[in-house]
Amino acid sequence: MSGIENSGRQTGKGRVKDAILIAGPTASGKSALALDIAERKGGVIVNTDSMQGYSVLNVLTARPSAAETARVPHYLYGHVHPSTAYSTGAWLRDVTGLIAEGALSGRPAVFVGGTGLYFRALAEGISDMPDIPPSVRERWRYALKEQGAERLHRILMREDSAAARQLRPTDSQRVVRALEVLDASGRSILEWQAARGQPLIDRDSALFLVIEPDRGELVARIDARFDQMLDKGALDEVRQLMALGLDPDLPAMKAIGVRELQAALAGQVSFAEAIERAKIATRQYAKRQTTWFRHQLGADWRRLRPGDGPAITI
Structure with a gap:
């Protein structure tokens, strides 16, 4: 794993070179570490947490304060209205938009947050999903409201048992998503997920950090x-x-x-x-x-304790 010696420039195929990824459970101090590194390296910070992307929820999601965001550029914080069901795919498209705009060019990009699927999508890519016609989306959202998640899970079990077995019957958003994809495309959501897209970061030059605090x-x-x-x-x-x-x-x-x-x-x-x-x-x-990060993040992730930031050589 290389250190961060060069600026956060982009390399071929739209990938970000020299990215710094900081994962960790809520309240572990990862935002403070990201700010410290971004200031030291003259970088930018990109939100990698599903809840901090929503507007209104500034305090309850522990978004960086106005004073902190004034110190270095922060992206993808509070930009989504709470009426939107923001997804990993939508976040990845927003990051792609930042790359296209040049927002991540010429300086290190520090990705920080607690949403493991965002980090996986960033580093490994994510499959393209079919467009869902509004009529299909409305039909299943109405069915959810009228019949409940567990009833829809039974329908999914009948139509796509492999996908249903991977979801909790009470996980309404994912159950509905699986039914929408099946309805719109005729293919299981698992088939779509199996076809990985292109990673947005260059793994060889990236620095992977995960905070593991004492319980x-x-x-x-x-x-x-x-x-x-x-x-x-x-x-x-x-x-x-x-x-x-x-x-x-x-x-x-x-x-x-x-x-x-x-x-x-x-x-x-x-x-x-x-x-x-x-x-x-x-x-x-x-x-x-913590359990997800321990089992899903590989050996290329450096494990830290809160307060280890100043000891990191970058």
Whole structure:
């Protein structure tokens, strides 16, 4: 694995040379590390986290502050309305757009976030998916609302059992996506996924970093950060989101803290209970992220502890 000796220029086939990838569970300090490296190298930061791409959810997704984004250029933060079901493919197209615009030319590109599938797509490519006609999309979204995810999962099991076996019956977005693709193309979503696209980064010149914090330390960081979120206006963000009247199955509506605080605002639970539920949900999410990174990220990823940043030679 080479270090970062040259500027973040692009190489052939649209790939970004000398990219720096920083993965890690929520509240692990990866954004601070990205900012430190980007400042030292005169680079730019690209959001690689599915929730931080949504607007409105500034505090609850722990997006970089205005002061931080003023220090180095930040891309793909808060650019998607919560009414949109943003996907890995959509994110990859947005990164491709940044490359085409030259936003990642001439300086290192630091990709930072907690969404493992984004990193995999960036480094390995992702298959093209068929266009879904609006009529097909509307039909399955209506079916989801009327029949529920588990009923649609049974339909998928009948029509495409291999795809259904890879999905939880309650995973409404992915179940509907599999049915849409099958309906629109006549082919299983697994067939489409098997055909990999072109990676956007040059792996040989990239630096791969993943933060693996101590479990106890991470729990303390998560709890303290959620308290800070409340101080910074998390409740106001939930009120703004509720005012939009969005489908509760949309990804943005499932951001940790939204449902918990929404229940408190509705008087269904106390605020103390809502806060504790949100902290527990965040800990569980961080554990799933850590497990995914441990098993899915290969030997080319350098494992770090929080605070290791200054020791990294780049």
